[in-house]
Amino acid sequence: MTEVLFPENIGEAVSLLADHEDARPISGGATLVAMRNAGLVEVSHLVSLDRIAGLSGIEVLDDGHIRIGALTKHAETAACAALTGSLEVLRMAAGKIANRVVRNMGTIGGSVANADPAADYLPALACCDAVLTIVGPDGARDVDILDYVTDWYETALEEGEIITAFTLPAPEPVASSYRKIARVTGDFATASCAMSLDADGRGIRAAIGACGPGPLRDHAAEAALRGHLGDPAAVSAFAKQLAEMADPVEDVRGSSEYRLSLIPRLITSVLDDLMKETV
Ligand SMILES: Cc1cc2nc3c(=O)[nH]c(=O)nc-3n(C[C@H](O)[C@H](O)[C@H](O)COP(=O)(O)OP(=O)(O)OC[C@H]3O[C@@H](n4cnc5c(N)ncnc54)[C@H](O)[C@@H]3O)c2cc1C
The missing domain is CATH 3.30.390.50 (CO dehydrogenase flavoprotein, C-terminal domain)
Incomplete structure (x- = not known):
């Protein structure tokens, strides 16, 4: 039986992942629940990121950079008015994911963590020069999107680490x-x-x-x-x-x-x- 845990902050989430063997973070659940139900992954504990403040939403930073929280749903990214010009490509990619149900459920962090080679976000983030922020037992680090996927379904994400955000350069007024x-x-x-x-x-x-x-x-x-x-x-x-x-x-x-x-x-x-x- 899988237990679902609800940490209130990122530090607690990282500790819970470290404390339990076969624990996994869960965001929208669009992929993980289907994989678990099909017996493709064994999960002892699901560490829900849902109650962690600051993980969701899209923000324009003081220097013009855009920060997208890992828990931001595809539908929110697809509708984001701040993703203009050079960043519109990301808005368009989010809008082309699956169907409305998946777009209302899945998150950008879950999609990138899953690293399906055909995921729509990966080329769009690469085109936008995105940087991922990853938090784990050793603290936070930034990873360039082009260094992130290391092999088929393998990434720079180490066990027990959580993607918290994506940072994009300020949009340029170009097509x-x-x-x-x-x-x-x-x-x-x-x-x-x-x-x-x-x-x-x-x-x-x-x-x-x-x-x-x-x-x-x-x-x-x-x-x-x-x-x-x-x-x-x-x-x-x-x-x-x-x-x-x-x-x-x-x-x-x-x-x-x-x-x-x-x-x-x-x-x-x-x-x-x-x-x-x-x-
Ligand atoms: C029917 C269907 C059609 C789809 N079609 C498309 C498509 O056309 N294009 C496309 O790009 N995608 C598609 N997807 C995938 C979809 O985009 C998922 O939403 C996405 O892959 C997973 O997001 P999630 O938030 O639901 O992640 P979850 O299912 O919660 O998690 C997925 C994996 O990522 C891990 N994880 C989740 N969040 C984090 C995090 N913040 N940090 C570290 N690890 C994390 C989990 O432990 C798990 O291993 C489809 C999915 C379905 C079910």
């Missing part, structure tokens, strides 16, 4: 977008692309999802593309660089060849749309 290719509306992505234009419109930030264990982003390839956004050969070379980083699986959502073929199509179509928006 950004998230596109997801899925078998049907509401399914996980077969492949996805998050992109925003640089402040001067001469370059892009772009991340591909669902084509490897974590989001694919290549700063050197982005630097090489700067000033050549209107050159199809340069865009094609950029897409090729990202495809070379990919390690796509073959599953019910598509073959690895199909996923690879989607990378240049996604890059070209999202870039075209962003360029049209800025004309």
